[in-house]
Amino acid sequence: MTLNWMKRTVIATTCCFALLSGATLIDGINVGQAHAAAATNASAKADSIIALAKSLKGKVTYKFGTNNPSKLIFDCSSFTKYVFGKYGVDLKWGTKSQRLQGTYVSKSNLKPGDLIFFDNGKTSTINHVGIYIGNGQFIHNTIGSNMNGIYIRDLSDYSKRYSTARRVL
Template sequence: MKKFISLVSMTALALTLSTSAFAAQGTVERSVNFRSAPSTDSSVYSLLKAGTTFEILDKVNQYWVKANVNGKVGYVSTDYISEKASSSSGATGTVTRSVNFRSEPSTDGKVYGLLSAGTKFQLLEKVNSYWLKIKADGKVGYVSTDYVTTSGTPAPSNPSTSKPDASTADRIIQQAKKLQGVTRYEFGVNKAPNVMDCSAFTKYVFGKEGVELRWGTRYQQDAGKAVSKSNLQKGDLVFFGTSSKNDINHVGIYMGNGQFIHNAPSTDGVTISSLTSGYWKDKYISARRVL
């Protein structure tokens, strides 16, 4: 989904905004549960259908917003909504620590230069929880959310279409391939990029291209929207059950031509496997499209 000297290393962390920054309206893009608390373990008030509009009261974190729906206050997942700024809100920001100003929302994006602490900028778009699209000194580019503060709410990025962004999918696959021979597998570990489990691996490589995923197959299996096996496209997440056909416990990234790349315990690292023959063919359960 969108200043000037030497390179700095960046880690993608969630952007936290104050309640006052959210003078915004939300719109449900895909049906979503309206909950009593910002957790999938909380009680469900109702199911909000696509097209439902509501007032965003607060951005709890990168996963949840506090919402006012017809006078009732609750919480909805950010995965299923879009945000639109109120006409009166102004979106600006300040660099808190020197940060690379890039051509794309990715650590592989060209570095225009380094923005020093104190630099003011216009906030054009919150691409995701990792990246902002900004305008500084007349130039448009991207900065990591970890190094700035903002006020006001920018226009949201365009919602995903039914077809994945091919260029983004290709870049994600290339990011995954770079980890072959680098990443070891260890269940329940997320020490990127050296030691990860399967879902930490997918979270990491998607995050490198500005696409946010939560760590854990239980979360990723509900991300984006469902796609059938016959309609798989590059960049789709593919899920498997190695102990039970009904219990998802493994995830990979579809590469096209019946192949997927994943961080597998059987090979203790990143490998490419077939979805149409061999061991994984019969372990396949489902797929999700997040691009």
């Protein structure tokens, strides 16, 4: 009992001095440093996910409603599920599910690795997802006239279809 009381007193005293000096400690860990490390890890993970997505350009085929990793045939959400999953991020399949994962992020606060969601331009129903890669661009698996597979596009070209974004890293 006395030893536990002494440990708590030392930790409390250390925390008080840490707070007075501008650091925040929890169980002897500098929270500011831990937060910075987590942000760095998220940024490094985002870079890896984006690099993988880019490396699949010309190798992936788009097919609606398909999740076939062995043949690299995906729809938009099974593609994001696949590349994020390679780095330990468990996404559900489907834009309806993915749009609820992670935390909301505003368009003005997008970071590389954020999931961005679009409607079809006619209704507000979300039906497409891509990965923000920075500099106003995103990568996605799509199909359209003269395209099938992985493409990098300017987000501004999709401004009328942009719906929301989620941070999952």
